[in-house]
Amino acid sequence: MDDRNKSGKHEEVSPVIPGGINMEEGRRFWLSELHNRFKQQKRKVTAAVISTQAVLLLIFVGLWEAAGRNDWIDPLLFSYPSKMLMQLWRTMADGSIWPHVGMTVTETIVGFVLGTLIGTALAAALWWFPFLSRVFDPYLVVLNSMPKVALGPIFIVGLGPGFMSIVAITLSVTVIITTLNIYNRFREIDTGYIKVVRLFGASRLQLFKLVILPASFPVIISTLKVNVGLAWIGVIVGEFLVAKLGLGYLIIYGFQVFNFTLVLSSLIVIAVVATIMYQLVAALERKLTAGWRER
Amino acid sequence: MKQETVLELRQLTHVYVNDKGASLAIEHINLKVERGEFVSLVGPSGCGKTTVLSLLAGLFPPTKGQVLLNGDQVSGPSSKVGYMLQQDYLFPWRSIKENAAIGLEINDRKTEKGLQYVDELLEELGLPDSARKYPQELSGGMRQRVALARTLATEPEVLLLDEPFSALDLHIKLQLEDLVHQTLKRLGKTAVLVTHDLAEAVAMSDRVIVLGRNPGYIRSELAIPDEIRLASPMTARKLSGFQGLFERLWTELDRDDNEGGSTGGRSQ
Numbered sequence: 213m214d215d216r217n218k219s220g221k222h223e224e225v226s227p228v229i230p231g232g233i234n235m236e237e238g239r240r241f242w243l244s245e246l247h248n249r250f251k252q253q254k255r256k257v258t259a260a261v262i263s264t265q266a267v268l269l270l271i272f273v274g275l276w277e278a279a280g281r282n283d284w285i286d287p288l289l290f291s292y293p294s295k296m297l298m299q300l301w302r303t304m305a306d307g308s309i310w311p312h313v314g315m316t317v318t319e320t321i322v323g324f325v326l327g328t329l330i331g332t333a334l335a336a337a338l339w340w341f342p343f344l345s346r347v348f349d350p351y352l353v354v355l356n357s358m359p360k361v362a363l364g365p366i367f368i369v370g371l372g373p374g375f376m377s378i379v380a381i382t383l384s385v386t387v388i389i390t391t392l393n394i395y396n397r398f399r400e401i402d403t404g405y406i407k408v409v410r411l412f413g414a415s416r417l418q419l420f421k422l423v424i425l426p427a428s429f430p431v432i433i434s435t436l437k438v439n440v441g442l443a444w445i446g447v448i449v450g451e452f453l454v455a456k457l458g459l460g461y462l463i464i465y466g467f468q469v470f471n472f473t474l475v476l477s478s479l480i481v482i483a484v485v486a487t488i489m490y491q492l493v494a495a496l497e498r499k500l501t502a503g504w505r506e507r
Numbered sequence: 508m509k510q511e512t513v514l515e516l517r518q519l520t521h522v523y524v525n526d527k528g529a530s531l532a533i534e535h536i537n538l539k540v541e542r543g544e545f546v547s548l549v550g551p552s553g554c555g556k557t558t559v560l561s562l563l564a565g566l567f568p569p570t571k572g573q574v575l576l577n578g579d580q581v582s583g584p585s586s587k588v589g590y591m592l593q594q595d596y597l598f599p600w601r602s603i604k605e606n607a608a609i610g611l612e613i614n615d616r617k618t619e620k621g622l623q624y625v626d627e628l629l630e631e632l633g634l635p636d637s638a639r640k641y642p643q644e645l646s647g648g649m650r651q652r653v654a655l656a657r658t659l660a661t662e663p664e665v666l667l668l669d670e671p672f673s674a675l676d677l678h679i680k681l682q683l684e685d686l687v688h689q690t691l692k693r694l695g696k697t698a699v700l701v702t703h704d705l706a707e708a709v710a711m712s713d714r715v716i717v718l719g720r721n722p723g724y725i726r727s728e729l730a731i732p733d734e735i736r737l738a739s740p741m742t743a744r745k746l747s748g749f750q751g752l753f754e755r756l757w758t759e760l761d762r763d764d765n766e767g768g769s770t771g772g773r774s775q
Contacts, residue, residue: 404596411564411590412610412661413583422609426600 291473299477309481316447316458317485319375323382323443328436330383331390338391339398339424340416356392360384361449373454381453382446386439393438397431398424433497440490444482459485512578513697514540514563514665519572521558532558533723536572538716540665540697545688545736547700547708547715551760555723556701560667563699564590576665586614589663591671595654597642603653604629604638610661621660628656632686648679655687659694666691668700672707684711684740705756709749710740717759727759 273293279285280292287295303309338345363384367377405423414422451460459478466474519536522529533555540546548556562569565581565588574581576588584590589610597606604625611621629638632652642650651671658666668687672680688711691698702708708715713736719726731752735743743749 402596404592404594405598407566407592408596408657409609409613410566411584411588412613413585414613418613422613423598426598429600 288470289472291476295473296477296480299473300480303477311457312459312462312478313481313485315455316451316460316482317489319378319382319447319450319458320440320443320489322379323446324386324436324439326379327383327386327439327443328390328432331387331435332394332432334387334391335394335398336420336425338395340420345395352388352392355388360388361446364449364453368454377454378447378450378458381450382443385446386442389442390435390439393435394428394432397428401427430501433500437490437493437497440486440493444486448482511542512539513542513544513576514538514699515573515575515578516559516563517573517575519559519562519569519574521555521562522570531722536723536725538725540699542697543692543695545691545698545700545711545713547702547712548718549702549705549708549715549756549760550718550723550726551720552703553723554718554720556718557669558723559718560590560669560699560701563665564588564667586610586616586661587663588665588667589658589661590667591654591658591669593670593673595642595647595650597650597653597657599642601641602638603634603640603642603645606642607653607656607660610657614661616661624662625656625660628659629653631690632656646679648675648683651675651683652686655690659690664697666696666698668698668702670702673703680707681741687711688740705760706744706749706753707740709735709752709756710743712736715756717756729756729759 276290277293280287280290280295300309338348361381361384364377364381367380367384371377371380401424405427406419409419409422447458448460448463451458452464455461459482462478463475466472466478516536516538519538520534521532523532536559538546548559550556561567562574563581565574565583565585568582576585581588597603598609601609604622607625607629608617608622611617611625626638629635632655634649634652634656637645637649637653642653645653651674654671671687672683675683684707700708700711709731712731714731715729716725717727717729718724729752732748735746735748735752738746
């Protein structure tokens, strides 16, 4: 559209107006001037936002540091930033933190990927067999409103203390809500699209593959993003309960030995790793749904 | 032209059943459509126009009576019958060509030859450079042309047109009427058009069927004289006999409104 306007203007306008080249040039200059001013304005706002964010962070960290060092707050309970950084630096240098990070990240990734896949598969089953969806509807409602981490002890008894039960706790947090979200999306798809393929004699499988699944793709990907956050809850709670390795374990261990510097520095690691993971999934989402725009 | 019946409706009756009850949508409809004929169905809302079209397409079986295509009973949607909807419903994640070829894909006919035919169709319908574009890059009129290409790609014998022009601007609508009329005549396709627009019905059809409602039945038929039916829709609207036909249809429908408004609304 834009391309056509650009080239079209050249051919149509210039021959009509005498001295058109000059006018054309002047107009183009004026337009790019306006555009530049607009961009400048936008950059200014962005710069202001970023510097405010940085200042807020500095004030917070600075106050914390000052409060901790001057005993305005109990440094044993609340620690302070430089102490936490030292702790982090030490554990990173001697390599003792990496197995914990690796374990937690693995559990989280397995949790949100499996959670999304299983949830989608269940949603597909409910869509395929409407009878099933009516049968399971009340059970899903109950399961969805229940705090699933409460099932933790049952998983530990059933699956043993370790990786399996942590993943199971994570799945219990992610699967139900994924199933409900994606199934609802399946049902919301405009019947016109379904009619189009049915009129060509499409089978139910073809209908699913050609319409239902691709039309729900953006919702599935955004559910994946939501599940990153949910999986962290499941994993940390699971590690609180049983683990011998992982960031959740470090937190509960630090708490038990009254080492709050360890607790808070583990929280910082979680915040950093969770943010990175979320950003990666968000980037994946943008890549996969590029060109997919709903009308 | 040799008269040969392609579509036949025999004592067609359909009842919609839902929680609220059972409602009779159409009753005892008999109709024959010859090969190459263009027939329009007009009538007030609730007269079952869309029901008739859905039954012709085989979307669901009639409660009573038969739909025959070339003498065989229609038992489900098939590639012999093409259907064009009011909206284009192009899939936003498929390119124009993939959209136009979806019927071929469903029927396992997405061959080199099939795709070549899709290209030809897109070109004939004035969309030669759009094959790789996506629906959201096209205007409403262009998208509806892609929908026509999609319908024609499986080479159906019969086309069912369910108000395909009603969502378009007047200017685009008139252009598209001409294009569809010309394309269908050239390919020798049989067509059944459902429309609210009486002028459109007169301009495009060989025959206009007026339906009455509560329940839907055929109230009268209007054969369009050669002079108008052979002209393109755009030209037909300017011919001297056009206004008279339009007014006859109008009176016909008015009569229905006066007599049958008591039972209240029912969806088609």
